[in-house]
Amino acid sequence: MNQKPSIPKGTRDFGPLPMMRRNYIFNTIRSVFQLYGYLPIETPAMENLDTLMGKYGDEGDKLVFKILNSGDFASGIGEEQLQKLVEHPESSPLISRVLASRISEKALRYDLTVPFARFVTQHRDEIVFPFKRFQIQPVWRADRPQKGRYREFYQCDVDVIGSDSLLNEAELFKIIDEVFCKLGLRVIIKINNRKILAGLAEASGLAANVTDFTVTLDKLDKIGIDQVKKEWVSRGISDESIEKLTPIISKAGSNNEKITGLKDFLHASAIGLKGIQELETLFNLIQKFKLTAPVELDLTLARGLNYYTGAIIEVKSLDIQIGSICGGGRYDDLTGIFGMPGVSGVGISFGADRVYDVLDQINAFPAFAQTGTQVLFLNFGLDEVAVCQPLADSIRANGVRCELYPDPVKIKKQLQYADQNHIPVVVMIGETERNISKALVKIMSTGEQKNVDFSELATEILKII
Amino acid sequence: MNQKPSIPKGTRDFGPLPMMRRNYIFNTIRSVFQLYGYLPIETPAMENLDTLMGKYGDEGDKLVFKILNSGDFASGIGEEQLQKLVEHPESSPLISRVLASRISEKALRYDLTVPFARFVTQHRDEIVFPFKRFQIQPVWRADRPQKGRYREFYQCDVDVIGSDSLLNEAELFKIIDEVFCKLGLRVIIKINNRKILAGLAEASGLAANVTDFTVTLDKLDKIGIDQVKKEWVSRGISDESIEKLTPIISKAGSNNEKITGLKDFLHASAIGLKGIQELETLFNLIQKFKLTAPVELDLTLARGLNYYTGAIIEVKSLDIQIGSICGGGRYDDLTGIFGMPGVSGVGISFGADRVYDVLDQINAFPAFAQTGTQVLFLNFGLDEVAVCQPLADSIRANGVRCELYPDPVKIKKQLQYADQNHIPVVVMIGETERNISKALVKIMSTGEQKNVDFSELATEILKII
Numbered sequence: 001m002n003q004k005p006s007i008p009k010g011t012r013d014f015g016p017l018p019m020m021r022r023n024y025i026f027n028t029i030r031s032v033f034q035l036y037g038y039l040p041i042e043t044p045a046m047e048n049l050d051t052l053m054g055k056y057g058d059e060g061d062k063l064v065f066k067i068l069n070s071g072d073f074a075s076g077i078g079e080e081q082l083q084k085l086v087e088h089p090e091s092s093p094l095i096s097r098v099l100a101s102r103i104s105e106k107a108l109r110y111d112l113t114v115p116f117a118r119f120v121t122q123h124r125d126e127i128v129f130p131f132k133r134f135q136i137q138p139v140w141r142a143d144r145p146q147k148g149r150y151r152e153f154y155q156c157d158v159d160v161i162g163s164d165s166l167l168n169e170a171e172l173f174k175i176i177d178e179v180f181c182k183l184g185l186r187v188i189i190k191i192n193n194r195k196i197l198a199g200l201a202e203a204s205g206l207a208a209n210v211t212d213f214t215v216t217l218d219k220l221d222k223i224g225i226d227q228v229k230k231e232w233v234s235r236g237i238s239d240e241s242i243e244k245l246t247p248i249i250s251k252a253g254s255n256n257e258k259i260t261g262l263k264d265f266l267h268a269s270a271i272g273l274k275g276i277q278e279l280e281t282l283f284n285l286i287q288k289f290k291l292t293a294p295v296e297l298d299l300t301l302a303r304g305l306n307y308y309t310g311a312i313i314e315v316k317s318l319d320i321q322i323g324s325i326c327g328g329g330r331y332d333d334l335t336g337i338f339g340m341p342g343v344s345g346v347g348i349s350f351g352a353d354r355v356y357d358v359l360d361q362i363n364a365f366p367a368f369a370q371t372g373t374q375v376l377f378l379n380f381g382l383d384e385v386a387v388c389q390p391l392a393d394s395i396r397a398n399g400v401r402c403e404l405y406p407d408p409v410k411i412k413k414q415l416q417y418a419d420q421n422h423i424p425v426v427v428m429i430g431e432t433e434r435n436i437s438k439a440l441v442k443i444m445s446t447g448e449q450k451n452v453d454f455s456e457l458a459t460e461i462l463k464i465i
Numbered sequence: 466m467n468q469k470p471s472i473p474k475g476t477r478d479f480g481p482l483p484m485m486r487r488n489y490i491f492n493t494i495r496s497v498f499q500l501y502g503y504l505p506i507e508t509p510a511m512e513n514l515d516t517l518m519g520k521y522g523d524e525g526d527k528l529v530f531k532i533l534n535s536g537d538f539a540s541g542i543g544e545e546q547l548q549k550l551v552e553h554p555e556s557s558p559l560i561s562r563v564l565a566s567r568i569s570e571k572a573l574r575y576d577l578t579v580p581f582a583r584f585v586t587q588h589r590d591e592i593v594f595p596f597k598r599f600q601i602q603p604v605w606r607a608d609r610p611q612k613g614r615y616r617e618f619y620q621c622d623v624d625v626i627g628s629d630s631l632l633n634e635a636e637l638f639k640i641i642d643e644v645f646c647k648l649g650l651r652v653i654i655k656i657n658n659r660k661i662l663a664g665l666a667e668a669s670g671l672a673a674n675v676t677d678f679t680v681t682l683d684k685l686d687k688i689g690i691d692q693v694k695k696e697w698v699s700r701g702i703s704d705e706s707i708e709k710l711t712p713i714i715s716k717a718g719s720n721n722e723k724i725t726g727l728k729d730f731l732h733a734s735a736i737g738l739k740g741i742q743e744l745e746t747l748f749n750l751i752q753k754f755k756l757t758a759p760v761e762l763d764l765t766l767a768r769g770l771n772y773y774t775g776a777i778i779e780v781k782s783l784d785i786q787i788g789s790i791c792g793g794g795r796y797d798d799l800t801g802i803f804g805m806p807g808v809s810g811v812g813i814s815f816g817a818d819r820v821y822d823v824l825d826q827i828n829a830f831p832a833f834a835q836t837g838t839q840v841l842f843l844n845f846g847l848d849e850v851a852v853c854q855p856l857a858d859s860i861r862a863n864g865v866r867c868e869l870y871p872d873p874v875k876i877k878k879q880l881q882y883a884d885q886n887h888i889p890v891v892v893m894i895g896e897t898e899r900n901i902s903k904a905l906v907k908i909m910s911t912g913e914q915k916n917v918d919f920s921e922l923a924t925e926i927l928k929i930i
Contacts (some may be wrong), residue, residue: 015588046530065511140511
């Protein structure tokens with residue numbers, strides 16, 4: 001094999017620099033989750049096929065990576081299917097679907113939500129409710145790879161399940177605010193409520209079809225208000241309703257103005273009024289937090305996910321134009337699909353890849369998130385190594401990442417290694433330095449050099465770093 | 466679906482407690498790796514099938530989890546194969562093997578070594594050598610699940626590649642010692658050298674078949690010296706050689722005594738003498754480190770992996786009887802399989818699951834590795850919540866994990882939640898406390914309670930925690 005090996009399309013290798021930067025993002029998110037009392041869980045990469053199938057719609061089902069049964073999987077293929085395939089090779093797409101269930105019983109998780117619902121149902125007797133958990137793990141989707149869309153990517157989910165208090169929603173706003181503050185990113189948090197959407201549909205005479213109503217509304221940004229109106233008319237919404245809806249869904253106006261408009265339009269919709277009440281309570285709670293990020297009521301926000309039943313949340317970057325970098329909402333029946341009804345929860349998910357792209361584009365990764373080794377001892381031969389080793393240990397004892405070049409090669413090559421690895425400080429102890437018990441310390445960024453007593457080296461390094 | 470959902474056999478869910486304990490192990494290992502200048506990388510869970518196949522032997526190949534091509538995979542099955550399967554259903558095992566390559570192009574990684582070799586070869590132009598990397602990721606094997614053996618488990622690999630200095634081996638000993646010291650585990654580090662094994666085979670007249678020689682030797686613990694001798698005799702080793710070999714391979718005797726015996730037995734074996742020289746250099750280097758763990762030359766150590774060419778390392782627990790908890794060695798041609806010859810490296814891998822089992826059995830997980838939330842504010846209603854929130858924030862500002870119970874339910878239930886989640890401190894601010902600006906702080910382990918001024922709460926909590 002002489003051609004360079006490669007990796008499957010849509011997947012990525014992460015070398016040291018992107019890894020350190022990604023860990024900085026994950027660590028920031030994780031530390032905030034933990035500060036608010038969320039606990040870590042992990043589920044297996046593989047789930048039983050029947051846990052995942054039918055949960056993501058027909059399109060989603062196709063994008064689930066299935067794992068071939070190990071051993072003699074072909075014995076599971078029935079003769080009848082085979083005969084059909086032999087006789088009608090053109091029917092292979094259909095047969096692929098039928099075969100898949102016979103030669104595959106496991107699949108890679110597609111998101112963290114369904115495995116979490118499965119986890120809660122399966123371990124309901126051990127779990128203490130309300131259950132505050134977070135989960136940071138990769139998911140896999142057989143999507144067509146394109147810029148910014150991968151077949152393996154991490155999700156960072158945080159949820160409270162078993163409590164319908166709106167304090168949970170408020171806390172998630174605070175977590176969002178704290179995460180992005182810590183990362184140095186400017187964001188806007190958009191909020192909506194599924195009950196308000198249901199109310200709007202109801203008050204517009206489309207109660208039976210909230211989905212149609214919201215699908216149209218969701219497209220406002222793309223197709224513009226005129227096209228939205230046209231679609232609504234075609235769905236049978238009256239001119240009068242449309243006239244009242246227009247100012248409400250417009251992006252202009254303060255949250256209070258929007259709420260006033262909603263109260264008027266939804267005065268006869270019980271579910272709509274419930275939604276407004278939730279929204280007002282939430283705004284009141286949030287107000288006390290004095291968030292850094294602005295919070296905007298965006299009545300076009302639907303996030304396409306039908307399992308939301310209350311708050312819908314989405315975070316957009318104010319630094320650059322990019323899709324949402326965090327989102328989530330309230331769901332009242334997540335575990336219902338596994339036979340455990342009536343457990344309400346609320347959660348959000350951070351898009352680590354997009355957060356990475358924003359930080360990268362505005363150059364906001366801090367230096368410490370891009371530094372591996374902090375101190376390199378050059379190698380002048382075994383006698384000097386013997387002197388360097390305890391000194392390196394004393395530096396490490398302070399938590400400073402420190403290495404010794406393994407081979408006594410040319411100093412130029414060793415300095416080049418420090419340079420290429422962006423190691424900020426180099427310590428040189430040659431024969432001369434060894435004899436006077438002083439190390440020559442070089443700051444790579446400035447080229448500055450100074451002699452430091454062995455006994456003061458660890459302290460001095462701490463000052464420089 | 467009313468039966469409880471489950472997960473594939475051999476896989477595991479990790480709830481909060483095992484997750485915190487596992488993270489304690491991973492964080493300890495990771496922090497030591499980083500202190501010594503090793504840098505993180507990650508590779509995709511999926512590799513191309515041809516990257517993995519043929520690297521783990523026939524048995525290994527069978528244990529690789531293959532991923533079904535997405536979309537219409539059946540179109541890749543040739544008519545000829547299908548016809549055969551229809552006519553000879555009994556040939557399905559053979560056909561499974563042939564089919565697999567047509568309906569699957571990707572597989573889950575089986576270890577971190579082959580993906581690392583692939584990574585180095587693929588990115589050779591970007592990598593700065595010597596390349597010190599670590600990788601902590603799960604691997605998947607279609608092994609028959611049994612106690613302590615899982616189909617998904619983490620490996621923690623650390624390697625230096627592109628340097629043949631024995632300083633690297635010495636450093637790995639230091640890393641092993643530091644990791645297990647930090648974890649509070651007593652271990653013995655066993656060492657051998659592939660060149661010495663080759664020399665022993667050569668001096669015994671089995672130069673052409675080092676593997677046969679070592680396979681027998683490797684079984685010493687299991688089958689005993691007499692049986693080993695019998696096998697050797699049957700392979701044609703002379704009585705004289707066996708007599709000389711016996712004391713050398715015996716577990717008794719100091720390292721120096723063993724080396725003296727080796728020097729005598731291997732005086733005519735160039736490769737054997739090279740191995741002794743490497744061993745002596747390494748012992749000299751290690752001696753300077755004053756390791757806590759004893760280092761024992763164990764000439765029966767082979768670790769079954771044919772790609773080792775120099776040092777072979779294995780770590781055993783002295784606390785409980787369990788398989789090796791860390792192991793590795795020097796390999797001179799890891800990337801050769803991908804067409805990049807002559808790159809020497811050395812590395813070790815920590816077995817996190819076994820380390821977990823040892824810590825668990827001797828009860829050595831520290832309290833901080835088993836504590837999630839540290840402080841719980843009880844919820845007495847919205848007015849009190851408004852007071853609690855800024856106080857909770859001031860506690861979090863000190864890095865203390867703190868949560869507020871989301872619902873104003875019965876205090877008994879809230880205290881039970883603290884108890885079940887092992888939250889050590891509970892803060893109560895009811896109407897009375899709110900009026901006098903003092904919180905009632907309860908230490909859960911002792912039941913002790915005291916009143917603390919709001920202004921001093923954060924500081925007081927820090928003292929307690």
